[in-house]
Structure formats: structure tokens, C-alpha cells
Amino acid sequence: MTDPTTPSIEPGRVDLVGAGPGDPGLLTLHAADALRQAEVLLHDRLIPEAILDMANPEAERVYVGKARARHHYRQDALNELMVARAREGRYVVRLKGGDPFVFGRGGEEAAALAAEGIPVRVIPGITAAGGCAAYAGIPLTHRDHAYRCQFVTAHRREGGTELDWAALVRPQQTVVVYMGLHGLERVCHEMVAAGAPATMPAALVEHGTLETQRVVTGTLGGLPARAEGLELQSPAVLIVGEVVNLQSTLGPAAVDAGEKPGE
Ligand SMILES: C[S@@+](CC[C@H](N)C(=O)[O-])C[C@H]1O[C@@H](n2cnc3c(N)ncnc32)[C@H](O)[C@@H]1O
Structure with a gap:
């Protein structure tokens, strides 16, 4: 054997x-x-x-x-x-x-x-969602906030099917969006249009697990403008869900430039 x-x-x-x-x-x-x-x-x-x-x-x-x-x-x-x-x-x-x-x-x-x-x-390797979440201090699941987690990509090949936005805005779940920086505004907009509150906590983790990692927390409504101001660069993942609220206590390396999740 x-x-x-x-x-x-x-x-x-x-x-x-x-x-x-x-x-x-x-x-x-x-x-x-x-x-x-x-x-x-x-x-x-x-x-x-x-x-x-x-x-x-x-x-x-x-x-x-x-x-x-x-x-x-x-x-x-x-x-x-x-x-x-x-x-x-x-x-x-x-x-x-x-x-x-x-x-x-x-x-x-x-x-x-x-x-x-x-x-x-x-x-296998540690995927960006797991690495970024851990280093940012955002648990992907938590018994009080999220009992499932979805990984999706904002970048699909031409002619690919549209994301199932209704499935992405169910309560008690976390969504991690790969390749989401470029489509950030659209993703946040579509999630709100599908029924997520604009106050839903969301975070961008740029250069996750590296010395240059930056974590920017906010809300679906406010994060796109915030990210633009900070000139975030790829690679980055977007994490959406109530679990992002835990980042302020679990993420010692967090860079928070002002807006608090839930504002
Ligand atoms: C083509 S995908 C590859 C994903 C990879 N196979 C994985 O499992 O993480 C590239 C995307 O992964 C994410 N990514 C990879 N490394 C990252 C990092 N260190 N920090 C943040 N996002 C990362 C970004 O969303 C980036 O646009």
C-alpha cells in the first residue's frame, strides 16, 4: 500500500x-x-x-x-x-x-x-477564501451567523450563465466572491437588488495572507465607493455576510478606514 x-x-x-x-x-x-x-x-x-x-x-x-x-x-x-x-x-x-x-x-x-x-x-492547496478569511479574522461559518458558505466568481467566460443572485442573498450564509474586485460595484448592486439589505456587512481582503494584506470592511451599499478611494489591487476576495461583523474583534491586522459594517 x-x-x-x-x-x-x-x-x-x-x-x-x-x-x-x-x-x-x-x-x-x-x-x-x-x-x-x-x-x-x-x-x-x-x-x-x-x-x-x-x-x-x-x-x-x-x-x-x-x-x-x-x-x-x-x-x-x-x-x-x-x-x-x-x-x-x-x-x-x-x-x-x-x-x-x-x-x-x-x-x-x-x-x-x-x-x-x-x-x-x-x-490541494489552501484556497483564497480560507486563507483570506483566517488572516482577516472572519470565520466563514459561525453557529450564530452563517451555517453555509458559497464560493462564487464574478468573472465568467463569455456566454456563461448569470449568477443566481436570489441564492446568494439567503439569510445565515456567507458568500465569498473570487475575482470580485473588477466587478465589485455590480456584485454589490445585484445582491441588494435581489433583496439583501444595503447594510449587509461586506469586506474586501486584498493580498490576503501576504505582508501587504489590507482588509476593508463596510456594507454592500458603501463598499464600492470605499474601495475606489483606497485604490485596492488584485488579487482580492469579497466576503459578504454577518460574519464580517466579527472582524473587528478577531482581525488584529485589520485596516479599517472608517465605515463600520452595518452602518
Ligand atoms: C483565478 S482565481 C484562482 C483561485 C485559486 N485557485 C484559489 O483556490 O484561491 C484568482 C482569484 O483568487 C483570489 N485570490 C487568490 N489569491 C488571493 C490572495 N492572496 N488574496 C486575495 N484574493 C486572492 C482573487 O479573487 C483572485 O482574483
């Missing part, structure tokens, strides 16, 4: 590895091991240098990052590159921010590799 703590890494395979949200301390042991052994490292835009520095210095490194509306590497070209390098008998690490299976196209890449007969393994 295989010991799950010591994965055997045979050549000619690809591992889709989650790097977590940024703080290198949030890497899993499996991820660190994969980085040390990588012969080819294909990495995204959001991976900090401190994590890349952990990789085998001899590894071939290819930046395959995608920024919104600025695709450096087409998905099919990236899939072909992974297949080609694996067929050369090399151990390929495809390093992704957060968790490969959460808004990370990990499912598409794993399927493309499997279709070519390339052995593929997924090493």
Missing part, C-alpha cells in the same frame, strides 16, 4: 500543485516536496518569489500566468507543453495559486492530461 505521506514521484508525470494564497507557510508538505523535486516548473502569476525559490534550482521554469484580459499563454498551448515535457520523461509541476480545483482550471488541465494518457496527481 502507498504511504500517503511520501508520494512516489516517477518521471513522465504531471502534478497540479496548489501553492495556497501567498504566505509560503501555508504550503502543504506534499507541495514543498513536489517543488524540490520538480524538473519542469510551470507557474502562475500570483505565486510569490519566496515560494518559487523553494523549487529545484535546476528545474526548467516557465511562466504561464494569465492576467484578466491579458492571456500570456493559451490554455491549449499550456496543455500541449505539459504533455510534451511529460513525454520527455520529466517530472512536471504545474504550480497554481490557492487550490487547483477552485477557480483554477485544474479540472480542465487534469482532464486534458488524462486524455493523453499522462499520469496526473492533484495536490
Whole structure:
């Protein structure tokens, strides 16, 4: 039987590895091991240098990052590159921010590799929602405030289905919106239009888990204007729900520029 703590890494395979949200301390042991052994490292835009520095210095490194509306590497070209390098008998690490299976196209890449007969393994990572919530002091669930949590993305491919806004504004739940900075105004507007109170607490976590992390709390009604004034930058997640009220006591590193949730 295989010991799950010591994965055997045979050549000619690809591992889709989650790097977590940024703080290198949030890497899993499996991820660190994969980085040390990588012969080819294909990495995204959001991976900090401190994590890349952990990789085998001899590894071939290819930046395959995608920024919104600025695709450096087409998905099919990236899939072909992974297949080609694996067929050369090399151990390929495809390093992704957060968790490969959460808004990370990990499912598409794993399927493309499997279709070519390339052995593929997924090493999960801490997703941005979990990392940002913990470092900001916002519990995603809480018996008094939220008994469910939804992860959604504000950015969908062209022609994709519209978000189910009515489902996002149910009481006693938390909603985490990925890639939400660009669509912040629209998301807040649609949630209020669907029945959420404009006073519903909401927070933006910018550069979560990193030294540059900023947490801005407010309300669905007030956060967009506030964020504009602070010139927040990607990556950031939007967290909406009563749990945001707990941030003022649980988030020691919080930067609060004025408006209180519920105002
Ligand atoms: C393409 S998605 C990738 C998500 C990733 N697979 C995960 O599990 O976290 C990129 C989005 O994740 C969120 N994100 C990733 N890292 C973040 C961080 N350190 N702080 C805040 N948001 C982050 C942002 O919403 C960003 O636009």
C-alpha cells in the first residue's frame, strides 16, 4: 500500500500543485516536496518569489500566468507543453495559486492530461477564501451567523450563465466572491437588488495572507465607493455576510478606514 505521506514521484508525470494564497507557510508538505523535486516548473502569476525559490534550482521554469484580459499563454498551448515535457520523461509541476480545483482550471488541465494518457496527481492547496478569511479574522461559518458558505466568481467566460443572485442573498450564509474586485460595484448592486439589505456587512481582503494584506470592511451599499478611494489591487476576495461583523474583534491586522459594517 502507498504511504500517503511520501508520494512516489516517477518521471513522465504531471502534478497540479496548489501553492495556497501567498504566505509560503501555508504550503502543504506534499507541495514543498513536489517543488524540490520538480524538473519542469510551470507557474502562475500570483505565486510569490519566496515560494518559487523553494523549487529545484535546476528545474526548467516557465511562466504561464494569465492576467484578466491579458492571456500570456493559451490554455491549449499550456496543455500541449505539459504533455510534451511529460513525454520527455520529466517530472512536471504545474504550480497554481490557492487550490487547483477552485477557480483554477485544474479540472480542465487534469482532464486534458488524462486524455493523453499522462499520469496526473492533484495536490490541494489552501484556497483564497480560507486563507483570506483566517488572516482577516472572519470565520466563514459561525453557529450564530452563517451555517453555509458559497464560493462564487464574478468573472465568467463569455456566454456563461448569470449568477443566481436570489441564492446568494439567503439569510445565515456567507458568500465569498473570487475575482470580485473588477466587478465589485455590480456584485454589490445585484445582491441588494435581489433583496439583501444595503447594510449587509461586506469586506474586501486584498493580498490576503501576504505582508501587504489590507482588509476593508463596510456594507454592500458603501463598499464600492470605499474601495475606489483606497485604490485596492488584485488579487482580492469579497466576503459578504454577518460574519464580517466579527472582524473587528478577531482581525488584529485589520485596516479599517472608517465605515463600520452595518452602518
Ligand atoms: C483565478 S482565481 C484562482 C483561485 C485559486 N485557485 C484559489 O483556490 O484561491 C484568482 C482569484 O483568487 C483570489 N485570490 C487568490 N489569491 C488571493 C490572495 N492572496 N488574496 C486575495 N484574493 C486572492 C482573487 O479573487 C483572485 O482574483
